[in-house]
Amino acid sequence: MQLNFNTQYLFPGQQDDEEIMLVVREHWMVFFLRFVAWLLFAAILPLIDWAVAHYAPGLKLAPYVDWLNLFRTLYLMFLMLGLLIIWVIYYLNVQIVTNLRVVDIVQHSLLSHVVSELHLSRVEDVTAEVNGLFGTFLDYGNVYVQTAGERERFTFARVPNPAAIEKLILDLYENLPEDQKMRKEESTK
Amino acid sequence: MQIINVIFYLVMAMLVLYSLLALYSLLRFGRSKILGIVVSLLYLIIMAGLYAAAVANLDAIKF
Numbered sequence: 692m693q694l695n696f697n698t699q700y701l702f703p704g705q706q707d708d709e710e711i712m713l714v715v716r717e718h719w720m721v722f723f724l725r726f727v728a729w730l731l732f733a734a735i736l737p738l739i740d741w742a743v744a745h746y747a748p749g750l751k752l753a754p755y756v757d758w759l760n761l762f763r764t765l766y767l768m769f770l771m772l773g774l775l776i777i778w779v780i781y782y783l784n785v786q787i788v789t790n791l792r793v794v795d796i797v798q799h800s801l802l803s804h805v806v807s808e809l810h811l812s813r814v815e816d817v818t819a820e821v822n823g824l825f826g827t828f829l830d831y832g833n834v835y836v837q838t839a840g841e842r843e844r845f846t847f848a849r850v851p852n853p854a855a856i857e858k859l860i861l862d863l864y865e866n867l868p869e870d871q872k873m874r875k876e877e878s879t880k
Numbered sequence: 881m882q883i884i885n886v887i888f889y890l891v892m893a894m895l896v897l898y899s900l901l902a903l904y905s906l907l908r909f910g911r912s913k914i915l916g917i918v919v920s921l922l923y924l925i926i927m928a929g930l931y932a933a934a935v936a937n938l939d940a941i942k943f
Contacts, residue, residue: 701911714911754942761937765891768930772898775923779906796909801901804909 701787702794702806713788713859718831718851722781729777733770736763776801786847788859790866793836795845809845812871813838817860819853836860888938892931899927 701711743750743759750759783798793814795807814836821832832853836845850856903920910916 757937757941761934761941764930764934764937768895768927768934771923771926771930772895772902775899775902775919778919779902783905783909785911798905798909801898801905804905 701785702796702808704808705789706791709792710790711787712790712863713856714785715788715847715850715856716785717781717849718829720825720829720831721849722778724825725777725781726774729770729774732773736766739763784848786850788856788863790863793845793860795847807845809836809838811860811864811867814860814864815839817857819857821853834860884938884941888934892934895927899923 701714750756780798780800783796783804785796787794787796790811792811793809795805795809797803797805797807799805816837818835818837819832820835821827821830826832826849829851830853831849831851834847834850834853834856836847838845847853847856903923906916906920907913
């Protein structure tokens with residue numbers, strides 16, 4: 692396994708003179724909601740203990756208690772694995788905005804890692820969207836980047852402060868050299 | 881007893897496989913390698929403790 696401790700490079704293909712403007716991942720509330728779902732599964736263990744104590748106290752005696760302990764330990768191991776996977780998938784989903792491009796790194800599952808890049812000159816339209824109770828109060832939502840490329844729309848899903856990200860991408864597009872913008876206009880004709 | 885042992889170690893093999901996949905993804909694609917190593921070590925310590933407890937519980941079962 693190759694471990695690269697140089698954190699200067701965040702994604703494959705990053706150029707030496709490329710300036711990282713923003714690194715963002717899903718809002719912490721997204722992870723928290725998944726964590727709450729995990730807690731519901733974790734709550735099954737004390738519930739089983741309570742049910743055994745009240746309705747089947749005989750299970751606390753040998754030989755049943757050994758089976759119960761084995762089941763409890765195995766369940767706990769699967770719970771820990773589940774928590775690790777939830778966190779890893781949350782942590783590995785990253786969106787990066789540089790002065791040259793937008794990079795969307797998506798980890799759908801442990802075996803599905805997708806890196807998509809979009810040059811700022813191909814940006815056509817940027818939309819920020821805030822939905823729902825949590826999104827409105829905690830200010831997180833989706834940012835859609837419309838492109839002229841094959842992949843028509845980039846989505847930054849449930850990122851914090853979507854309006855600021857939208858403005859950043861539009862500002863970076865405005866700061867592009869005129870010849871690059873011209874090329875885009877030509878390509879849309 | 882033999883069958884229970886086989887089932888137990890098959891379950892453990894599945895757990896190890898998924899754990900290795902998760903840790904590999906974290907160390908391979910994660911931005912902060914130090915955070916990845918710390919989380920991996922913490923996870924391995926917890927799982928080693930739970931594995932020892934599971935084996936002790938399995939051995940305690942009398943047929």
